[in-house]
Amino acid sequence: MKSIIFTNYTKYLLFGIVLSLGINLQAQEEESPSPFTLSGSVDAYFRTTFTDAGAATTATPTSFANQTGFALGMANLIGTYEAGSTGVVVDLVFGPRGTEATFENDVLNGIINQAYAYWNVSENTTLTIGRFNTWVGYEVISPAANFNYSVSYLFSNGPFSHLGVKADFTLSDDISLMLAVTNPWDTNDISASGEYALGGQLGAYGQYLNLYYDSGSNGGLGFEIDYTGGFDLTEDFFMGINAAYNNNSETDLGFYGAALYPQYKTSDDFAVGLRGEYFAFTADGLDDVPVFGLTLTGSFTKENLIIKPEIRLDSFMDDNEPFLDSDGLATNNLSSFLIAAIYSF
Structure with missing residues (x-):
């Protein structure tokens, strides 16, 4: 007992x-x-096309979301540690979208999307050094942060990330400035050429003018100027805007284009958005290669899960026919449907 x-x-x-x-x-x-936080996302999708004749013709000339059938996007893990005025961020990506975004196939670099340290020097100034995603463009790598699941031609042909140092300045409540020195375009490990790139961003009242420049040598991007912004037309209706111009004097190649992103929120759980984009590849001495892209996306949210059905039409102009139809004949357009699931935490 x-x-x-x-x-x-x-x-x-x-x-x-x-x-x-x-x-x-x-x-x-x-x-x-806790000074440590962990966040991230996982996404996958099903995609089919309506006019293709084989696997080689099912992809659009844009990044990500080009597989047919069921496909994995990526798993994303973001760890942040903050101690006082300093901190570090490590952003890891696993899967096809992550590999394509980092331009790396080796085990180490292929999973590092971002890895940087920062110092809040003052209330209005932050210094960042390491590898960070680009300041150029309307869209981003993570599908959890984009309205459309597939990405635009403008985003696909600009830089994805940079390795270097940048300084962010808050000049007022509505005005900001960023200056950067980095390795050339998407050179995320070393810069063997000894060249560097310059970048900047001026923000005013939610509108941003972005600049990037490298010499264009050794596979560089050259010069790009980009405008990103948007306006709340009503409480539920937002109009996003992106426009860019690129020129590489070394290769005589470039591009230009513009995109509109009208998005309407029908309820707390559902929204619908359209991306209408005009884009053109350029080369000195040759005619421009223009393409018009139209993407209609629905977004249904249930707690941390987002379901996105999407219809996309890519149409090349001026007798450019990069696709094949169901009879195996060259055609200038490709229509596709996908439905994606994104879980964020």
């Missing part, structure tokens, strides 16, 4: 200690939040 009573007493005592520790830990967390 003594052993039973002692055992029960011990169980209650241990339970009380654990409960007390849990309450104390919870109180400490409430008073002092």
Whole structure:
């Protein structure tokens, strides 16, 4: 009987200690939040095309979301550690979208989307060094942050990320400035050429003018100027805008284009958006190669899960016919449908 009573007493005592520790830990967390946070997303999709004749013709000349059938996008893990005015961010990506975004096939570099340290020098100035996603363009690598699941020609042909240092300045509540020195275009490990790129961004009232320049040598991008912004036309209706011009004096290649992103929120759980894009590849001495892209996307949200059905039409102009139809004949357009699932945490 003594052993039973002692055992029960011990169980209650241990339970009380654990409960007390849990309450104390919870109180400490409430008073002092952990300096480490973890977030991320996982996405996958199903895609089919309507006019293709084979696997080689099912892809659009844009990045990501080009597989047919069921396909994986990527798994994304973002760890952040902040201690006072300094911190570090490590952003890892796994899967086809991540590999394409990092331009790397080796195990290490192929999973590092971002890895940088930052220092909030003052309330209005932040220095960042390492590898970070680009400031150029309306869209981003992570599908959780884009309205459309597939991406635009403008985004696909600009830079994805940079390795270098940048300084962000908050000049007022509505005005910001960023200046950067990095390796050339999408050179994310070393810069063997000894060349560097310059970048900048001026933000005013939610509108951004973005600049990027490298010499264009050794596979560089050259010069790109990009405008990104948008306006709330009503409480539920937003109009996004993107326009860009690129020129590489070394290769005589470039592009230009513009896109509109009208998005309408029908309820707390559902929104519909359209991306209408005109884009043209350029080369000195040759005619421009223009393409018109139209993408209609629905977005249904249930807690942390987003379901996105999407219809996309790509139409090349001026007798450019990069696709094949169901009879195996050259055609200038490709229509496709996909439905994607994105889970964020």
